Amino acid sequence: MKTTASNKKATINDVATLANVGKTSVSRYLNGEFAVLSESMQTKIAHAIEVLNYQPSQIARSMKRGHTKLIALIFADITNPYSIDVMQGIEAASREYGYILLVFNTNNEIEREKHILQLLFSYQVEGVIIHALRTHDRNFKQFSLPTVSIDRQIHDLPCDVVGLDNDQASTAVTRYLLDSGFEAMLFVTETIDDIQPRQKRTMVFKQMTAEHPHCIGEVIELNSSKNQQQLDSAISKFCSKHRGMRKAIIAVNGAVTLDISLALKRLKLEWGRDIGLIGFDDPIWASVVGVGITTLKQPTFQIGYTAFQLLYERIHGNSTDFRNVFYPGELIVRESTE
C-alpha cells in the first residue's frame, strides 16, 4: 500500500514505461544479458524495478520458454517416514538447483494416481521423483516424463533408480548376527510382492543362513502390517521352538521394527536380554527404546539428493542408459544384539 499507483502486480510493461525503455531491454536485463545493455539503461531499469517492486511472472515465463522449474514428488503414502527422510535430501538439492517441489500423495489410491499424473502434464512439471508402492501399474505405461524412482524398481516405467545396496546391507546384517553367535534367526518382512528391496534383503538372509549349518534362518511374511496376532504368534512359536538357543529377530524395515518392538512388549520379551533385535532403517527412536536397537541405517538424505541430481541430468538431456545407484548401509550396533 506504500507504493505509488495501482496495487496490482507490476508487469514488465510498467517497468519499461517507467524506465522509458523498451520492454525487450527489461527482459534482457532480467535475464542477465548485461553485456548488451548500456550502463545508463541498466541503472534506469534497476531503479524502475526497485520502485515498482517488480517480480517477473514465472507463469508467463514458463509459458514462453516451456520449462517451469517445477518437479514433482510423488508418495504412495506420505505417512511413510522413509519417504519424508528422503524428501529432505531432495528438497536440499532442488533448492540448490533452483527447482521447486510439488508434493503429491497418491494415498494408495489408483484413481488418485491417475489424476496426479495428468496434473503433472498440465503443470508442465519437468520431472518426477517417485516413491511408488506398486511396482506394476498401468498408469505408468503411458507416462513419458523424466522420472527417478526411489528405493525400488518400477516394472512398468523404465527410469533411474536410487536406493540402498540391499545385497551389501543384508549381508552386513546377517553376517553380524552370525558373527555375534546367534543360532536362530527370524526374518520378518512385509508382503514381498515384487518389491525389490524386500526381496533382496530376504534372499540374502536365506542364502547366508542356509550356508551356515549350525544356524537356523526362518522367514515370515506378514500379510498386513496391522496384523498383530500373526506377529505375536509367529514370534512366540519361534521362541519356543528354539528354546535354549541364542535367538534374534530381523525387521525388514522401520515400520516392522516398530511392530516387532510392540509385539515383544506384549509378549513380555526384552530385546537384548531375552532375544536379539535388529532392523533395517534407523528410526530416531532406535536409541531410546529399552537398551537401544541395532539398526542398518540408510543414507536417506544422500539418496534423496542423488535422486534429484539424476533427475536433473535427465531433464537436461545428459541421458544415457537408465542408471541404478545403490548406496551401502551403515550398521549401527546397539545393545539389542549384545
Added chain:
Amino acid sequence: MKTTASNKKATINDVATLANVGKTSVSRYLNGEFAVLSESMQTKIAHAIEVLNYQPSQIARSMKRGHTKLIALIFADITNPYSIDVMQGIEAASREYGYILLVFNTNNEIEREKHILQLLFSYQVEGVIIHALRTHDRNFKQFSLPTVSIDRQIHDLPCDVVGLDNDQASTAVTRYLLDSGFEAMLFVTETIDDIQPRQKRTMVFKQMTAEHPHCIGEVIELNSSKNQQQLDSAISKFCSKHRGMRKAIIAVNGAVTLDISLALKRLKLEWGRDIGLIGFDDPIWASVVGVGITTLKQPTFQIGYTAFQLLYERIHGNSTDFRNVFYPGELIVRESTE
C-alpha cells in the same frame, strides 16, 4: 509414440482443428459450459481430445485467469516432525479442494526465506501456510498473500492461526500430574523467545503449581537443543534436591521428550519407576520406549486440515477478521506416570 503425428503436446488449437470447430467451443467444453454446446459438438470435441490425449495447460490457464491453484507450504525446518505431521492434514485438504502444494524449507536461513517469499509471487501462489520459526521477521512486513500460520502467532504478519489450545493442554497435563500425587515437577522447555505455545505451556504450569503449596514446580529453559550437559545436570540437580518426593518431568514438545529420554538413560534413571515423565506431542515411539511415555497428543492432522480450510476461505474472499482456531489436546496416559 502411439499417437498420430507430432509428439509435441497437443494444444487447444489441435483439438479445434481435428474436431473441425472453433477453439472457443473447445474452451467452453473444457470449462464445462455444456449448456451452450450442441450434442454433436460435444461428442466431436470429446473424441478429438481423446485421440490427441489432450491436456489443457494449467500454465496458460493460470496466465489468463490469474489464479494458479497453487499454495505454498513453508517450513522453517523441514526436519521437524510436527511440521510433517501437520503437512499430512494440509495435503489431504488441498487434495480435496484441487489445490497443489509447493513445499519449501527456509532451513532457518533468513536469506533463503526472503528468496522464497519472492518466488511465491513469481509463481502466483494463491496462499501460504507457514510454520515459522521466528515470530519477528522483517521479511514478512511487506508480505501480502493470504496466509495461515501453524501453531503460533507471527508478530510481523497478521494472519489466521491454527494450533493447539495450550491453556487447556497445559492445564490437563499439570492437573493430571497433581492429581497423580507428584510433589515435585520439572518443566523443560526450549528457549521461549516469544513463541506463544512454549510461553503458554510454561505459564500455565507455573501458575498451577504455584497455587498448590504442597507442590514444587520448577522450570528450566534450554539454551540450545543440543545441550546435553545442561539437561543432564539440571535433571540430576532436580532429583537430588527433591530426594524422597514423587518427581516428574514435563517436556514442552516431542523433541524435548526425546532429549529427556536420552538424558534419563545416561543418568541411569528409569521413567515410571524412578521418575515420572510426560511430554507434549505424541511421537510414534512414545508407546515403545521403556514402559511407555505419557503424552499430550495434538490433533495434528486436524490442525493441518483446518489450516487449509481457513486459507481457502481467505483466498476466496470470505475474509472476516483474522481467526485463531485452537484445538484441545488429548492426554494419553502410559506407564511413565504411574
Added chain:
DNA sequence: CTGTTAGCGCCTTCAG
C-alpha cells in the same frame, strides 16, 4: 546497443 513485432495456450468479450 535498442526497440518492434509476433506469438506461447488459453479465455473472454463481442458479433454473428
Added chain:
DNA sequence: CTGAAGGCGCTAACAG
C-alpha cells in the same frame, strides 16, 4: 448455439 479477435506477461527473432 458458434467463432473471430484480442490480450494475459514474457521472450525471441528481426530490424534498426
